[in-house]
Amino acid sequence: MSLTKLACKRVQDLTPYMSARRIGGKGHVFLNANEAPKSESYTLDSSKLNRYPECQPAEVIDAYAAYAGVTPEQVLVSRGSDEAIELLVRTFCEPGKEEILICPPTYGMYSISAETCGVGIRTVPPLADFQPDVPAILSQLEGVKVIFFCSPNNPTGTVLDREKLLTVLNATQNKAIVVVDEAYIEFCPQFSMVDLLNDYPNLVVTRTLSKGFALAGLRCGFTLANPEVIGLMLKVIAPYPIAEPVAQIAAQALSPAGLETMRKRITWLNDLKQQFKADIAGLPCVQDIFDDNGNFVLIRFTDGAKVFSAMVEQGIILRDFGNKAMLENSVRVTIGDEAEMQAVLSVLKSLA
Ligand SMILES: *Cc1c(COP(=O)(O)O)cnc(C)c1O
Secondary structure, three states: OOHHHHOOHHHHOOOOOOOHHHHOOOOOEEOOOOOOOOOOOOOOOHHHOOOOOOOOOHHHHHHHHHHHOOOHHHEEEEOHHHHHHHHHHHHHOOOOOOEEEEOOOOOOHHHHHHHHOOOEEEEOOOOOOOOOOHHHHHOOOOOEEEEEEEOOOOOOOOOOOHHHHHHHHHHHOOOOEEEEEOOOHHHOHHHOOHHHOOOOOOEEEEEEOOOOOOOOOOOOEEEEEOHHHHHHHHHHOOOOOOOHHHHHHHHHHOOHHHHHHHHHHHHHHHHHHHHHHHHHOOOOOEEEEOOOOOOEEEEEEOOHHHHHHHHHHOOEEOEEOOOOOOOOOEEEEEOOOHHHHHHHHHHHHHHO
């Protein structure tokens, strides 16, 4: 008997998320996963590794609460924000009955998490400017328990319009959870929706140390929400989600010195992003540059596939979104260091 047939039906039907790291590719310049160009160094104390770690390490929770401007009761730490996304689906959606709502093109893990949990996915395409189509969303809320917005949105860079979020929050009170995924908010902190948490108990904000904090390899993310929501998620989360070395490094990254290093990195990368945009703006192969609120820019080329393969030939790996609805010929470029951006630029110039 085939072992595959032993697996539950929905797992047999799954296609795993093709993360940048799984797709891989031969290259030496990796600008396909929105990672930071370099790591900081940290110290580790291994003297407590005989003990199980705290489920929610207080030092990390307190530091993140202070950084985000919320109370520790409003914070949950998890194994990346990907785990937070899955916890939200498992906590609020009845498999086989209830659904999540998403507005693609957006981050792929919302639908992957729903599929793995046997939860349906309602898809409401955004408007031409990539803002959510609020009337369409409000007319399709029956059976929807969690709505995922991403701001800045991966891959379009769009920041969610605050008025539109407020309309959705007001219409979903006591009915559905509204998640705003702020994975890239360090690159545009002025657009955070965290200040709405106290007025809207059904709002949830997810965060991560993977992008602005340059710690994708650490796997550490956060949920900011009403204490009641945090309490429900704590019922579902694994008993020891945060390894002791992860907690130690996260605490260092969130210390005053760590925050200062992060803010300098953000200024550096935001400046490089503006320079890169100015450098490519006039090139004949560039048709359109999308919003630039994260550490990446999505670019619509006259021929996206040609740009992507010309980059591969030079060992530069980008992320191709040309097969996604509304994103024909579009390729996402993570902002890397000076040399990496020059390498991308010179390939684009050679095509021009
Ligand atoms: C990268 C990314 C994440 C994943 O964050 P982790 O904390 O590394 O799991 C979540 N949401 C969006 C929109 C992302 O781009």
